[in-house]
Each structure stands twice: as structure tokens, then as C-alpha cells.
Amino acid sequence: MKTKAFLLFIMLLATIGFAQTGETEKQQINTEEISANEAEPMAFNLAEVPPLASGCKAKWKVEKQRECTRKFIMNHINRNLNTDLVSELGLTGFFKTDVSFTIDKAGNINNISAKGGPEIMNQNAVEVIKILPQFTPAMHNGEMVAVYLKFPIAFDIQ
Template sequence: MGDLITELPITIGFLTIESPPEFENTPKSLTIKEKRDYFSERISKIVTKNFDTSICPELRGKQKVSVQFIINEHGKVAKIKARAPHPSLEKEAERVINLLPQFTPAKQANRPTSIVYNLPIVFTVEE
């Protein structure tokens, strides 16, 4: 009898993946590094446009929210985790990340693969 070999799904870091996830309209002529940069810039623009910094008026000065999420092998955002100095900021970060579209999934060895993406959200609340 032969051995049954199953492959468990793995999650790879964004910077080490062979081919990063892509937005629907990512230019095909970009290099892998340019695709990573393009992806990160687009994520940042969406977050900057939609993140409501006024939800915690009692917080002042520079604030940082650390967000980690997975883009799964189907290109969907999953397992969002946010850490912030206030629970309202964590909920807002999760809300904004849920606004991201479905992506063309990342690939490793030419197969769709889940990746983990870390995003710092930094902003200043005027005093």
C-alpha cells in the first residue's frame, strides 16, 4: 500500500511570497517588488480614506493601531486582529480592513496560497 500524503494549507509572509496578492486592476507589467509596493500603497490609500480618527475624542497625540490579517487562498480577507490603545480603535481598524475587496490570491510554487499581512495605522489626533 502507498502512503497517503496530504498537504496542509500554510500561510506565508507577504514579503517572502513568490507572487503577492493583487488588486483586480494591478498592471501586469510590474515586477514582483513593484507588485508588492503597489499592493501596499493601495491598501494604505483605502485605510487612510476610510479610517475615522475622530471615534475616540479623549485620545490625543500620535496613535498607533497594529493590524494583522490573512488574505486566504481564495483572495478573501480573514482572521483580522487589531491592537490599539482603545477598543474603539481596534473595532474601527477591523471595520476598515473588512472594506477591502477580494483579491487575486498570492501564489507560491504557482499555487494559490494564504498570506499574512501586517499593517501599522498611525495617525495624530490634534490636542
């Protein structure tokens, strides 16, 4: 239980830091540059309307929508990640896995990768992200766009 609480705390801190950098990036990137490279997914924080998880409302302000989707993903990870896998191997200490993925123009999850932690945790993180439900797609300049996200998952096994 301590491990999961610590995991939630670390993810919350990381999300807050991630959210603060988004506004700075948004000011520095020209909208024309974004639409010129449509094949590449854009950063989650740069989409005019973020992808929406179930329970997140389209009528909310954009920042509230982003926060709702982030919380939905964090809660999903916390509920489904098996942190016991590492302790079963006899490993102890602080571990961090960076998981990244894309929410495509249809709202589906793809291009999932995880690195940085023990391989068994990286694999578990990918499996957890694979079972995320479909999202309402992100919008930018009136068109549906793919966005990418990166979540750090940190946990302390004692």
C-alpha cells in the same frame, strides 16, 4: 486633515521599513519549509507572486506588484478609517494600532485582528479591513497560497 496626513506619513514609513525586511527574510527561508507547512499562511513578502489589488498588473515586476498592493491597502485605510472616534472620546496624543489579516487562497480577507490602540480604533480598523475588495490570490511554487499582512496605523490627535 492634519491627522489624516500624519497617518499617511506614518504608514508610508512603516511600509518602507516592512518592505526592506522582506528580502532578508526571503533569503533565509528555504522553499521546501514553506510548502511543508501549507496550512499556515506565509508572509506577504515571501510569496513569489503577491496578491494583487485591482489596478495592479500581473505583468509588472514582483516588487512593483507588492508596492502597488501595499499602496492600495494604505489608501483604503486612509479613506475609510475614522480618526475622529478617538477625539470624540476626548483622547489626545499619539496612538498606534497594529492590524493584521490574511488574504486567503481565493483572494478573500479573513483572520482580521487589531491591537495596541484605543479599543474603538481597533474595532474601526477591523471594520475598515473587512470592506477591502477581493484580491487576485498570491502564488508560490505555482500554487495559490494564503498570505498574512500586518499594517501599523499611527495617528496623532491634537
